[in-house]
Amino acid sequence: MTALIKLTDFSVSFSTPRGDLHAVRGVDLSINKGESVGIVGESGSGKTVLSRATMGLMPSTATCTGSVEFNGVDLSRLSRKDLRNYWGTGMAMVFQDPMTSLNPVRRIGSQITEGLIVRLGMSKEQARGRAIELLDRVRISDPFATMKKYPGELSGGMRQRIVIAIAIACTPELLFADEPTTALDVTVQAQVLELLAELRQEFNMTMLLVTHDLGVVAGQTDRVVVMYAGQIVEAATTKELFKNMKMPYTEALLKSIPRLDQQAGQRLKVITGRLPDPTKPEPGCAFAPRCLYATDKCRSEQPPLVTTQTGHQYRCFFPLGGAN
Amino acid sequence: MLRMKTLKLILIRLGQVALVLLGATFFVSILVRQLPGDIAYMINPTATAAERASLRHELGLDRNYFVSYWMWLSPILRGDFGFFIFGGKVLPVIKSAVPPTLQLIFYTQIVALAVAIPLGITSAYKQGTRFDRFISTTLFSLHSIPNFGIGLILSVLVGVKLGIVPPSGYGRISDGLLQHFKFMLLPVMTLAIAPISSYTRLLRSEMIATMREDFVTLAKSKGLSNVRILFRHVLRPSSITLMTSAALSMGGLIGGALVIEIIFVIPGMGTQLAKAIGAREFIALQSYVVIVATFYLLFNTIVDILITFVDPRTRNRHA
Ligand SMILES: Nc1ncnc2c1ncn2[C@@H]1O[C@H](COP(=O)(O)OP(=O)(O)OP(=O)(O)O)[C@@H](O)[C@H]1O
Ligand code: SF4
Ligand SMILES: [Mg+2]
Numbered sequence: 001m002t003a004l005i006k007l008t009d010f011s012v013s014f015s016t017p018r019g020d021l022h023a024v025r026g027v028d029l030s031i032n033k034g035e036s037v038g039i040v041g042e043s044g045s046g047k048t049v050l051s052r053a054t055m056g057l058m059p060s061t062a063t064c065t066g067s068v069e070f071n072g073v074d075l076s077r078l079s080r081k082d083l084r085n086y087w088g089t090g091m092a093m094v095f096q097d098p099m100t101s102l103n104p105v106r107r108i109g110s111q112i113t114e115g116l117i118v119r120l121g122m123s124k125e126q127a128r129g130r131a132i133e134l135l136d137r138v139r140i141s142d143p144f145a146t147m148k149k150y151p152g153e154l155s156g157g158m159r160q161r162i163v164i165a166i167a168i169a170c171t172p173e174l175l176f177a178d179e180p181t182t183a184l185d186v187t188v189q190a191q192v193l194e195l196l197a198e199l200r201q202e203f204n205m206t207m208l209l210v211t212h213d214l215g216v217v218a219g220q221t222d223r224v225v226v227m228y229a230g231q232i233v234e235a236a237t238t239k240e241l242f243k244n245m246k247m248p249y250t251e252a253l254l255k256s257i258p259r260l261d262q263q264a265g266q267r268l269k270v271i272t273g274r275l276p277d278p279t280k281p282e283p284g285c286a287f288a289p290r291c292l293y294a295t296d297k298c299r300s301e302q303p304p305l306v307t308t309q310t311g312h313q314y315r316c317f318f319p320l321g322g323a324n
Numbered sequence: 325m326l327r328m329k330t331l332k333l334i335l336i337r338l339g340q341v342a343l344v345l346l347g348a349t350f351f352v353s354i355l356v357r358q359l360p361g362d363i364a365y366m367i368n369p370t371a372t373a374a375e376r377a378s379l380r381h382e383l384g385l386d387r388n389y390f391v392s393y394w395m396w397l398s399p400i401l402r403g404d405f406g407f408f409i410f411g412g413k414v415l416p417v418i419k420s421a422v423p424p425t426l427q428l429i430f431y432t433q434i435v436a437l438a439v440a441i442p443l444g445i446t447s448a449y450k451q452g453t454r455f456d457r458f459i460s461t462t463l464f465s466l467h468s469i470p471n472f473g474i475g476l477i478l479s480v481l482v483g484v485k486l487g488i489v490p491p492s493g494y495g496r497i498s499d500g501l502l503q504h505f506k507f508m509l510l511p512v513m514t515l516a517i518a519p520i521s522s523y524t525r526l527l528r529s530e531m532i533a534t535m536r537e538d539f540v541t542l543a544k545s546k547g548l549s550n551v552r553i554l555f556r557h558v559l560r561p562s563s564i565t566l567m568t569s570a571a572l573s574m575g576g577l578i579g580g581a582l583v584i585e586i587i588f589v590i591p592g593m594g595t596q597l598a599k600a601i602g603a604r605e606f607i608a609l610q611s612y613v614v615i616v617a618t619f620y621l622l623f624n625t626i627v628d629i630l631i632t633f634v635d636p637r638t639r640n641r642h643a
Binding site for chain 2 (some may be wrong): 101103104118304
């Protein structure tokens with residue numbers, strides 16, 4: 001199998017008034033065509049930055065180092081303009097918050113047809129027809145009326161379906177879904193996830209599903225990458241991960257899976273303590289201050305990312321169930 | 325459905341205008357009564373006691389507030405703006421003084437927007453560059469000079485020294501369009517500097533803030549060009565704020581225009597107001613205030629309604 005996207009020693013930092021903020025640190029990640037990979041981690045662990053920076057959608061305050069190869073092309077060497085040619089058609093993204101990711105003063109129709117006209121060279125009429133198909137495909141009940149509406153007239157769930165329609169409009173090879181359901185009601189969450197899974201099959205897309213919820217990952221992905229403080233701390237096939245969890249952090253995350261009786265957007269904080277300050281990297285394991293199993297060694301020395309024979313990766317001196 | 329809703333909205337707004345006008349004029353009529361001393365004496369110091377009493381009676385000053393207010397208001401509602409104490413009707417003066425003032429305000433607004441929009445867009449797009457800093461420093465320095473100062477400088481420099489356009493005066497449109505605009509050039513430039521500066525800064529900061537919005541990143545992620553994103557996605561939401569601010573500045577602009585008229589000797593409402601104050605023409609003064617207040621409120625209302633059409637976000641708020 002060939003890697004569709006391959007990150008090598010990829011880091012992102014922001015220059016802030018408080019000093020350099022290291023949001024993503026030395027990530028190596030390779031995703032094959034057709035795979036569905038989950039990125040899991042609590043709020044602030046760098047998931048959004050990682051996915052946006054992979055696409056190249058970063059503000060000017062961000063510095064990215066390392067390489068991103070898409071279909072064998074090193075994107076970091078491309079000019080802004082050449083990179084743009086990959087957006088929409090090569091890679092596309094479903095954003096985290098449907099309330100802020102649609103332009104409030106433009107009609108839904110024009111927001112969907114825009115990419116089709118500009119990127120695929122469709123005529124206005126063709127694009128309109130395709131947009132209506134897309135709206136129908138993401139199960140918007142009245143596509144014709146919805147085309148004329150403004151985002152403010154629609155519910156969060158409908159907006160997210162529209163954001164999905166925009167993302168898949170130019171049939172991208174790789175779809176980033178950045179917590180596509182976090183801002184939605186529980187019942188809508190399941191529907192949107194199901195829709196994404198269907199579309200992935202239908203359009204033969206590779207998907208990177210970002211979430212803070214291991215429960216979502218379980219049903220949707222082939223492989224899981226767990227992030228903590230900007231680093232990959234564990235990676236394995238989904239099956240392997242749930243069967244043979246290595247990281248104390250992943251275990252803690254698992255215990256914080258939200259249950260059905262909870263409100264949307266409500267975040268659990270089962271893991272006590274907070275993420276380390278990303279402007280002040282600590283010498284030892286980033287999770288040490290919160291880890292139940294931490295020793296002096298953990299506090300003074302960085303654990304390396306270990307890869308087992310089965311391909312399971314983890315970053316811990318004292319993995320759960322021992323090193324096997 | 326939508327039509328009915330908008331119609332209702334417009335009617336409500338107009339009703340509000342009528343109410344505010346009623347309140348404002350009542351306030352003015354009380355204010356005039358509260359002036360120290362005997363108004364009848366101020367109007368005509370040589371009048372006998374009997375004459376003054378009859379003048380007070382005519383003005384309704386010997387009745388209670390409401391009656392005298394009504395005595396003053398009811399002719400105005402019929403379009404009768406009263407007489408000058410020293411002779412002549414007020415209405416023809418208003419009719420000839422309103423157009424120059426309105427022209428001044430509209431031209432200024434148009435010039436200010438025409439200059440500020442491209443400047444604001446470019447500064448936002450080139451934020452932090454030499455161009456951006458040059459524009460903001462220049463506008464800031466110009467803005468810090470008071471209106472009448474700029475007016476006098478322009479009048480002397482461009483009008484007298486260079487002699488390109490007349491330093492002061494006014495030409496009616498009917499007397500030649502070119503001449504009309506030549507007369508208007510300096511006062512409009514003078515008045516426009518402050519709004520150009522504030523609109524440019526507003527649009528710039530508004531656009532920079534909008535560029536950080538998620539929906540702009542999403543637009544980017546569709547692979548659109550920067551120019552397209554700037555004009556299609558950033559400008560529209562930002563320009564709504566600009567329009568609102570332009571609308572709100574109408575009131576200030578009226579005030580500015582009234583002063584500038586006096587400097588450039590334009591026979592508009594400002595000049596007439598100054599004359600009326602100097603000549604103690606209280607009846608005319610009250611009528612002028614009504615006119616100015618009416619225009620002020622109408623401007624704000626019209627723009628308010630327009631914004632409702634342009635900004636779908638406000639439309640929902642009323643729904
Ligand atoms: N534009 C930016 N400028 C400075 N710091 C940023 C910027 N964007 C993100 N960060 C910082 O980078 C870190 C990672 O943020 P990120 O948004 O990737 O977290 P996340 O894992 O997506 O969290 P969430 O689940 O809340 O979305 C945080 O410390 C955040 O404050
Ligand atoms: S290295 Fe130590 S502190 Fe870090 S996760 Fe493993 S046990 Fe916990
Ligand atoms: Mg995020």
